[in-house]
Amino acid sequence: MDCREVREYLPAYVDEAGGPRAQSIEMHLSTCPECRTELGHFREMKDALATLPARMIEPPAWLLGTLTETVVQKAARREAIRNTAEKLADPKVIVTGSLVAAGVAGALLIRGRRRRRRTVTRRFREALAEA
Amino acid sequence: MDVPADVIESCKRGEPQGFEELIRLTHKDVYSLALRLTGNPDDAAEVSQETYMKLLRVIRSFRGDSKFSTWLYRVTSNVAISMLRKRSRHDRNVSLDAESWGDLPAPETADPELRVEGRLLKDRLDTALMGLPEGYRAVVVMKDIYGLSLAEAGKQLGITEGAAKVRLFRARQRLKEVLYEDEPAGHGRQRRKKEADDGLS
Numbered sequence: 001m002d003c004r005e006v007r008e009y010l011p012a013y014v015d016e017a018g019g020p021r022a023q024s025i026e027m028h029l030s031t032c033p034e035c036r037t038e039l040g041h042f043r044e045m046k047d048a049l050a051t052l053p054a055r056m057i058e059p060p061a062w063l064l065g066t067l068t069e070t071v072v073q074k075a076a077r078r079e080a081i082r083n084t085a086e087k088l089a090d091p092k093v094i095v096t097g098s099l100v101a102a103g104v105a106g107a108l109l110i111r112g113r114r115r116r117r118r119t120v121t122r123r124f125r126e127a128l129a130e131a
Numbered sequence: 132m133d134v135p136a137d138v139i140e141s142c143k144r145g146e147p148q149g150f151e152e153l154i155r156l157t158h159k160d161v162y163s164l165a166l167r168l169t170g171n172p173d174d175a176a177e178v179s180q181e182t183y184m185k186l187l188r189v190i191r192s193f194r195g196d197s198k199f200s201t202w203l204y205r206v207t208s209n210v211a212i213s214m215l216r217k218r219s220r221h222d223r224n225v226s227l228d229a230e231s232w233g234d235l236p237a238p239e240t241a242d243p244e245l246r247v248e249g250r251l252l253k254d255r256l257d258t259a260l261m262g263l264p265e266g267y268r269a270v271v272v273m274k275d276i277y278g279l280s281l282a283e284a285g286k287q288l289g290i291t292e293g294a295a296k297v298r299l300f301r302a303r304q305r306l307k308e309v310l311y312e313d314e315p316a317g318h319g320r321q322r323r324k325k326e327a328d329d330g331l332s
């Protein structure tokens with residue numbers, strides 16, 4: 001391999017020293033200081049890139065406040081909907097409500113509760129999707 | 132990024148205070164990644180907001196078999212790439228295609244910021260990255276900076292893993308040229324020295 005060929009492979013070679021062409025590349029590198037410098041640049045660059053996640057770019061000052069406001073508000077809305085849905089689905093609420101409203105028999109009550117629960121679950125899902 | 136497990140659990144239960152804490156702990160990471168992908172502070176802010184809105188819905192699917200940071204980077208890139216895709220339909224300057232490589236200016240015309248003598252390599256990386264077309268920069272950002280897999284980067288961009296790999300190697304090559312001012316040995320240093328002298332006179 002000559003310098004031109006070796007340099008073509010260096011951007012890949014920097015990931016894994018043992019590739020299919022590793023032997024020919026290594027042979028060339030052992031005799032060519034220029035290509036060794038090149039490889040050094042790729043390695044240095046790759047290491048430097050990997051440090052970037054820790055080098056954060058300062059966001060505008062208002063970002064944290066805006067994110068907190070919009071996202072937390074939305075989370076709170078979702079939580080409120082969930083709590084209401086849970087309360088409505090609570091058997092005690094349903095039993096009392098059903099007795100007062102209709103005074104129906106036990107068997108009917110159970111059936112009604114099941115149906116009610118299904119409706120509540122569906123409404124809850126719809127509300128969540130809208131929130 | 133360090134997010135305690137109880138904060139993640141609180142978010143999974145949908146508790147607003149969990150999200151408040153999560154945002155406080157991670158918004159700089161999310162914003163930085165979004166900016167590195169979109170190249171535009173306004174877009175980065177919008178991507179950050181959309182990312183957390185999406186998290187409200189999907190955080191329960193985080194299973195803990197990968198690091199939370201990796202998972203959050205994946206969600207953020209996903210939102211950012213979607214935005215870039217929308218942008219590229221209206222704005223000719225934004226492109227996720229492989230063809231955009233041909234329009235790239237030569238390294239010599241790259242940002243003068245990069246030529247400032249004595250600045251550390253890692254201080255110049257972000258500027259150098261912005262000289263790459265979006266579709267190439269995205270692969271380097273996801274793979275070499277944030278440690279996502281090439282398969283993942285390809286999936287997000289809608290290209291094969293092999294195509295993502297080609298982009299990665301090209302982008303590395305170009306970044307290296309820009310950062311190390313590739314010229315016949317010695318000339319770069321001499322020219323920089325001359326420019327510095329000219330600047331003084």
Ligand SMILES: [Zn+2]
Nearest residue numbers: 002003032035
């Ligand atoms: Zn050589």
